[in-house]
Amino acid sequence: MTTRRLETRIHPDDRIDPDKAGPQAMRHVTVNVAESPIAWLASRGMLTQGQLHAGERLxxxxxxxxxxxxxTMRWDAAPPAKGRGGARASDASLARIDAHRRFHAAIDHVGPGLADICWRVVCAGEGIGGAEKALGWPARSGKLVLGLALDRLARFYGMG
Structure with missing residues (x-):
């Protein structure tokens, strides 16, 4: 797993109201920004190890x-080669192309109904509650659907 990286933030529900005068109560929460939402679910026994590994691989x-x-701008572009053939693809760019193909193949394998929650929670790091709201789903349905999506991912990656 990753190392803990704790930060103190203002709770998202506590917004400053410019119409109110005087001090306003704000809650500060400590979050581990190095932990993904699926690692949080797995640490509480809500995901299997296969689901966690498939999500982390995606x-x-x-x-x-x-x-x-x-x-910002990309500064890691390789300089052009000095020979007549021009610039050749480095191993890093080939690995990037392979990862791009694997990602899209995995998302296609998961399917159109399950890929949305999978991308939002696993890749974008969005919480399940926020993903449910954004997708217009009922509360507490995201965990079940995410579990189904991660099962399909595990089958795609050969883990289940």
């Missing part, structure tokens, strides 16, 4: 493929 493919939105 997240690794997602990050290795560089599919997350970029905030």
């Amino acid at each position: 997240r690794a493919d997602y990050e290795r493929a560089g599919l997350a939105a970029r905030v």
Whole structure:
């Protein structure tokens, strides 16, 4: 697993109201930003080890493929080769292409109904409650659907 990286943040439900005068009560919560939502579920016995490993493998493919939105410019581009053939693909870019193909094949294998919650929770790191709200699902349905999606992922990766 990953090492703990704790941060203190203002609870998302406690927003500052500009219409209120005087001090406002705000709760500060300590969160482990290095822990993924599926690792949190697995640590509480809500996911099997196969589901956890399949989800972590999907997240690794997602990050290795560089599919997350970029905030700054990429500075890691390889310089062009000096020979007549031009620039050749490095091993890193081939690994990135392979991860990209694996990620999309895994998402296609999971299916259109289950891929949404899988991407939101596993790759984007969104909590299950937030994913349920964003997808318009009833409360407490996300855990069950995520479990089904992770079972399909485990079969895709040959873990189940």
